[in-house]
Amino acid sequence: MTPLPSPQQLRYLVALADLGHFGRAAVACAVTQSTLSAGIIALERQLDAAILERGPAKRPVFTPLGLELVGRARAALAALSAVAETASAARDPLTGPLRLGIIPTIGPFLLPRLMPALRRAFPRLRLWLREDLTARLAEDLQGGRLDLLLLALPAALPDLETLRIAEDPFLAALPQQHRLLQQARIPLSAMGGERMLLLEDGHCLRDQALSACGLPGAGVDGAFAATSLHTLVQMVAGGLGVTLLPRLAVAGGVLAGTSVVLRPVEAPPGQVTGRSLGLAWRARSPRAAEFRSLAPVISEAVAACLMQDRHDKMVT
Template sequence: MTPLPSPQQLRYLVALADLGHFGRAAASCAVTQSTLSAGIIALERQLGAAILERGPSKRPVFTPLGVDLVKRARGALAALTAVAETAAAARDPLSGPLRFGIIPTISPFLLPRLMPALRTAFPRLQLWLREDLTERLGDDLAAGRLDLLLLALPATLPEVETLRIADDPFVAALPPDHHLAGDASVTLAALGGERLLLLEDGHCLRDHALAACGLPGAGGGDSFAATTLHTLVQMVAGGLGVTLLPRLAVEGGVLSNTPVLLKPLAEPQGRTLGLAWRARSPRVADFRGMAETIAQAIEASGATQQSRADAVLPA
């Protein structure tokens, strides 16, 4: 019978690939560096093949076989985790740890409302939160480091299932002395002639804003980029240009008492918010059970935003 790697050996392998450093990988696995190195050597002997290149470099360099084994090790660990999660979900649904990833254009504006709602609805659930860009959250989901994502759809993530839960409309944000400030609403054609301020590459909201205005993915050349929506608002307040803001962010306080003016779009545009999880996850029932609570929190934000928007946006 072919000797099989142990789960611990696979964890060593994946940690070394993720962190690129023997000491940090060992610390993440709660073992000494010598223990981790010995585990990798033992795995190579079991398999009868080299996983790491041996040379002067202190950083681990994986052989082509090693790169392939890391990918397979991730899948194997995810499958083992699913076995335990299946049993846990059957024993006690919507309980225990859940690793939840959220994109930064949602998390600071929704979490103050969402977290109390989730604690009330699911008191036995232990949420671990991570905020990051969609691509990196997707990598963590695929690797089993996250269980559930809240993001903007569509998202090009492999082997995931998604569930649309809410719409988040855009409003135009203008400097206080802008020539469109007196208009009741702003057309997309008018925005197309302005300097459109955007988030940096990697933020899905950037792509959604470009798509709403019918602009190419590169941003049309003469553009400035911000790292956060708060920075974007400050750039608008400083007269550098205009932007599109999701209502969820406006309701969440992104304007921060700035003089920025909000105008409705004459042709409504927005983004779709939804959940994503690994296809065939054993916790699908849990995720769908949480979806209604999350959707209600978003809807409540939208409803409040709508009432405030009526006061801020011209009728």
């Protein structure tokens, strides 16, 4: 009978794949580099299989079999983590640590109101936050490094369960004196005829804005993509073009100190004029009931943000 790998060996394998460096992987696993290297070698001997290519390359190069084993190691570690999570959830739900991933077009604008609300509702919950793009957060969730995501939907999230919790409408953001400001409500089709300023590739808001305006991503000039909503607003204020902003970001103060003017948008029936906010967790997670119980608190925090006084540049 083939000896089974230990959880620690699997952690070494996954850390090496994620970080691509023996030293950094060893630090992440809180062991010496020689200990990690010996663990990988021992795993190869146990399985009688080559996981890494042996050659002059300084960075670890995985064999095709090694790459497959990394995927299976991730799944095995997630399953082991679920065992402990099941016991913890049954013993005392919504207490202890919860690792939440949140995207940068939500986090800065919602967290100042959400964090106090969560502390009041669940005083024994210890929330750890990670802000990143959707794709990387989804990888961390599937790899067991995060427990829950707060993001914008729709998004490509295979093997994850999602729950929509709020709607976040888009607003047209234009520089002063722009010709479209003559209209009280701006058709999304008219926005599509302007130079659209967008976030960099990888931000889900970029794809959602393109979809709302009926624009193909390949047809948009990517030379003027912004790294954040604050940068995007400054580009609009400078007269470089127009954009769509989520109402949540406007309520959170993204326009502060700028001359950007907002207008509501309109579209034909059935066309998207905003984004949905939602939660995502691993399918069949033993903590799914806990995550669903968080949804009303987060939804109320979003609603409270959106009900704040409208920005003085907003025209309805």
